């Protein structure tokens with residue numbers, strides 16, 4: 001029997017391929033991505049990252065396994081250091097001020113993605129919530145490894161790519177993959193199925209996060 005994370009990755013593959021081929025990613029690499037779209041992404045991602053850290057803590061509260069608890073509490077205390085530093089830097093470079101952040105409306109896909117993760121924890125289980133967190137690490141690590149080969153001619157895009165290719169981030173990703181595999185060992189087949197669904201749905205929201213930024217999505221039909 002293959003591991004649950006292998007099954008997850010296989011089932012989500014069409015969504016992952018669509019992320020790798022999304023114009024936001026392609027243009028990030030060529031340097032043609034309009035800065036307005038990257039700024040939009042960063043502002044929406046701020047909301048995502050804050051909730052992502054909060055969720056780590058809330059899941060850790062409910063998990064028994066001490067090693068998993070420790071990993072999640074570390075994630076709750078903030079993002080990994082390089083990601084945090086790089087984001088502060090980006091906001092300064094692009095002059096995204098606290099006032100601009102305050103007046104930013106959270107867009108539908110960012111809201112839906114975060115809501116999905118809370119749903120997995122509070123209506124589902126801590127195991128399902130961990131499965132929902134995994135594409136965040138894993139997809140970005142895969143993207144980092146792919147994009148680093150050619151890099152980007154735009155300095156800030158290159159810095160963004162480098163964050164996700166670092167050895168620390170690869171280690172964290174591998175730890176999270178092992179955690180999900182371990183949590184699945186004691187789950188029955190319904191729960192395992194629900195974990196896979198949670199992972200595939202997060203992969204969908206990851207894909208639509210690029211689309212959201214590329215289209216500068218709003219709460220209206222006209223875009």
Ligand SMILES: Cc1ncc(C[n+]2csc(CCO)c2C)c(N)n1
Pocket residue numbers: 045048049052079080083135136137140172206209
């Ligand atoms: C929509 C979205 N998905 C994933 C990440 C990447 N990411 C966010 S938190 C974290 C864990 C450790 O820092 C990682 C890898 C992102 N930035 N935005």
